[in-house]
Amino acid sequence: MTTEQALLELRSLPGAPETLSKRVLALPEPDGRAWSLPRLQLRPMLLVAAPAVLAVAVGAAALNGVVAGSGGRSVSSGGGSDAGVTLAPREKAVPAWDSATTTTPQGAQTLAPTTGTTGAARAQALPPSTTRLNRYQAWLRIAVDRDRISRAATRAMEIARGYGGYVASVDMNTPTTRGRAILILKIPVAKVGDATQKLGALGDVKAQRVRIDDLQRQANAQERAIIRLNARIEAIEAALRGTISDAERARLRFELEDAKSRLAATTRGHQQTLRAGHLATVAVTYFARGAAAAAKPDEPGRLERTARDAGDFLVRELSWLLYAVIVAAPIALLAVAVAVGARAARRGSDRRLLETT
Amino acid sequence: MEDVNAVETLPVGRMGAAARPSFAAVAEQHLDDVYRYLLVLTRDATLAEDLASETFERALRAWRRFDPRRGSARTWLCSLARNAALDWFRSDRRRRRREEAVAEPEGALEHPDLGLSPPLERALAALSAADREVIALRVVLDLDPQQAANLLGVSATACTTRLNRALKRLEERLNDDD
Numbered sequence: 001m002t003t004e005q006a007l008l009e010l011r012s013l014p015g016a017p018e019t020l021s022k023r024v025l026a027l028p029e030p031d032g033r034a035w036s037l038p039r040l041q042l043r044p045m046l047l048v049a050a051p052a053v054l055a056v057a058v059g060a061a062a063l064n065g066v067v068a069g070s071g072g073r074s075v076s077s078g079g080g081s082d083a084g085v086t087l088a089p090r091e092k093a094v095p096a097w098d099s100a101t102t103t104t105p106q107g108a109q110t111l112a113p114t115t116g117t118t119g120a121a122r123a124q125a126l127p128p129s130t131t132r133l134n135r136y137q138a139w140l141r142i143a144v145d146r147d148r149i150s151r152a153a154t155r156a157m158e159i160a161r162g163y164g165g166y167v168a169s170v171d172m173n174t175p176t177t178r179g180r181a182i183l184i185l186k187i188p189v190a191k192v193g194d195a196t197q198k199l200g201a202l203g204d205v206k207a208q209r210v211r212i213d214d215l216q217r218q219a220n221a222q223e224r225a226i227i228r229l230n231a232r233i234e235a236i237e238a239a240l241r242g243t244i245s246d247a248e249r250a251r252l253r254f255e256l257e258d259a260k261s262r263l264a265a266t267t268r269g270h271q272q273t274l275r276a277g278h279l280a281t282v283a284v285t286y287f288a289r290g291a292a293a294a295a296k297p298d299e300p301g302r303l304e305r306t307a308r309d310a311g312d313f314l315v316r317e318l319s320w321l322l323y324a325v326i327v328a329a330p331i332a333l334l335a336v337a338v339a340v341g342a343r344a345a346r347r348g349s350d351r352r353l354l355e356t357t
Numbered sequence: 358m359e360d361v362n363a364v365e366t367l368p369v370g371r372m373g374a375a376a377r378p379s380f381a382a383v384a385e386q387h388l389d390d391v392y393r394y395l396l397v398l399t400r401d402a403t404l405a406e407d408l409a410s411e412t413f414e415r416a417l418r419a420w421r422r423f424d425p426r427r428g429s430a431r432t433w434l435c436s437l438a439r440n441a442a443l444d445w446f447r448s449d450r451r452r453r454r455r456e457e458a459v460a461e462p463e464g465a466l467e468h469p470d471l472g473l474s475p476p477l478e479r480a481l482a483a484l485s486a487a488d489r490e491v492i493a494l495r496v497v498l499d500l501d502p503q504q505a506a507n508l509l510g511v512s513a514t515a516c517t518t519r520l521n522r523a524l525k526r527l528e529e530r531l532n533d534d535d
Contacts, residue, residue, distance in 0.1 A: 001474065001476045001477065001531050002531075003524060003527065003528045003531065006477050006480070006527060006531060007496050009473055009474060009477055010397070010473070010477070010492065010496050010497050011496065011497060011499075013393045013396060013397070013471070013472065013473070013497060014393075014472045015388070015389035015392060015393065016388045016389050016391075016392035016406070016409060017392075017402075017406060019406070020388070020392060020406045020409055020410060021388060023410050024384050024388055024409070024410060024413045025381060025384060025385060025388075027380070027381075027384065027413060027414070027417050028417075029379060029380050029381055030380050030417055030420040030421065031421070343510075347510045347511075350443055350510075351487060353443060353446050353447060353450070353486075354443075354446070354485060354486040354487035354490060355485045355486070355487045356485070357446050357450075357485065357486035357487075
């Protein structure tokens with residue numbers, strides 16, 4: 001028998017027996033086709049998905065840029081005064097202070113610097129304590145017309161002296177387009193509130209900061225030290241007036257000298273503390289209005305901020321994507337390897353089974 | 358079988374839900390092919406009948422998942438038949454091992470007549486199921502190399518190589534019988 005004959009005979013194998021046909025054809029017709037997942041084809045899916053993902057990413061970045069770039073950042077200076085101002089976005093180059101009063105661990109109170117952009121902004125004074133000794137420090141940045149810097153500085157000096165204070169230093173510089181006058185004023189603490197308001201009224205307060213440190217504890221400690229040293233000196237002097245040995249006398253004299261020296265130093269320190277508590281330090285900077293604008297030439301515009309924020313968001317998206325790829329890629333590769341390995345193993349098993357059957 | 362529905366793919370829309378054949382029509386059209394495939398694979402008419410019946414029961418249960426756009430009904434049914442046969446071969450092997458563990462193995466059972474000439478039946482009996490399967494797919498059902506390869510889970514080249522080797526062995530057995 002030839003192979004061709006065998007193949008012809010194989011092709012003429014009988015069909016299914018009648019019993020099988022009846023059994024199969026008696027099977028009921030299944031229900032209509034239900035919903036099923038559409039078959040995903042990789043290439044068309046990628047052609048659609050890649051631009052879609054890119055569009056969503058860029059769109060999200062653009063939206064973020066528009067929202068973040070155009071949003072005004074308003075800072076309101078509270079404190080219960082009329083110094084509250086809302087800052088326009090372009091003012092964010094100037095330090096954005098608020099006037100919340102904070103207390104440092106050392107008991108210092110700080111009136112955080114406040115910025116303003118309008119002429120309505122006025123200096124506000126944090127009231128010093130009337131019962132305790134305070135070191136009062138204030139900083140003011142006040143914008144004035146360029147040709148009024150000198151007059152404002154002169155008026156500030158008059159104000160300081162008018163309240164019984166003095167001018168510690170003046171540094172005035174008025175070149176052609178920019179001008180600035182920096183004054184360090186010493187003003188009695190009791191009058192510093194009024195003085196600060198008058199200093200601020202000479203122009204537009206752009207920033208201010210007030211810091212109050214408690215000196216009462218330091219002054220009390222110094223007073224107690226002075227009392228102790230005085231008592232010690234009196235005791236030594238009384239001992240020296242008595243009958244003592246030469247060696248003891250020499251030792252007591254040395255100790256007396258030391259006590260007097262320490263008393264003098266402590267007394268000086270106490271006087272300095274009292275002076276510091278009596279006179280507030282107010283640093284005032286008057287600057288030309290044009291200088292403020294010139295100081296921030298690189299302040300980005302709205303469009304630039306929008307583009308920058310969108311770019312930042314896009315970079316963040318890319319970093320998230322990179323992170324996801326780094327984390328997910330090994331897992332995906334492992335899953336694919338397991339799936340491929342399982343399929344190969346199953347096919348190998350099927351083949352061995354058929355070859356041995 | 359994962360890829361069998363990828364063969365004989367029809368253009369999308371040519372055979373949509375409206376053109377989907379009924380299960381009865383598909384069963385009637387391909388019942389003989391499924392039975393003859395199983396007959397050559399198992400060399401047992403009764404077993405082939407049972408497995409064909411089980412194949413169509415599986416097809417009935419999986420009918421909702423059948424998508425004519427992804428492949429022909431014949432290859433889909435053949436893949437179901439192949440899985441049914443493989444399941445039976447595995448369970449039969451386990452059963453034989455259990456029996457061999459407790460008793461002397463019995464001689465091979467004579468299979469019922471396949472309706473072929475005795476030399477061809479003897480030659481087929483000397484071949485492995487793998488050889489008989491590729492002959493059934495390529496010769497009896499006349500599937501093209503790619504369809505058969507997808508069904509077997511191998512490349513078309515490998516499928517052709519298998520067929521050539523199987524036919525060579527068949528020829529050797531026929532010559533030995535002469």
